[in-house]
Amino acid sequence: MKVKVISVFRDKFTGKYYTPGEVIEVSEESRVLDMESRRLVERVEVKTPEVKTTEEKKEVKISLFEKEFEKKTLIEALKSIGVQASGNMKEETLLGKVAELDAESTAKLKEALSIE
Template identity: 90%
Template sequence: MKIRVISVFRDKFTGKYYTPGEVIEVSEESRVMDMESRRLAERVEVKTPEVKAPEEKKEVKISLFEKEFDKKVLVDALKSIGVQASGNMKEETLLGKVAEFDEESTAKLKEALGIE
């Protein structure tokens, strides 16, 4: 365990001098307790980094043809009819692409989405 030196002392095993503020590793509990009782050192709390759970990605819904679709479903449908689309496109961009469709492309998209 780690301890912080609070008073100058010489290690009885190694002969090394330690000065206040130094942090050293001591493996024996009895030795740590001895140093604490003589006010030579104090235990250092080892703070483990806080691990955060990964944030869940909220599925984005897009309203189209009076229905709501997951963004991924819309992207996959657009790709299936030959339109360039990707999951990192903004919703507005995807809707803009659909707005530019002629009747034939709109019918293909509806079919790919399972509408009508």
């Protein structure tokens, strides 16, 4: 864990001197507790990045055939007509795949998306 030096001290294991303001990594909890009790260091709060849950993520909408579809829905429809598609593809790539379809495949895609 990371600790911030608040008083000058010499490390008893390495012999290195530390000055106030330095941030050092200490692997043993007992050692951190010892240094804190002697007012040599204080713990540094490590900020963890916020992770959005699936519910918080905004679903991407893609405009196609004058309608809007969720990206996931379009991917499933493309897969159902035999077009290779995956969730990590960008929207532009998916629209490019749709543009490459021939008339027959486009009709099948429209059917899969419940479009007349």
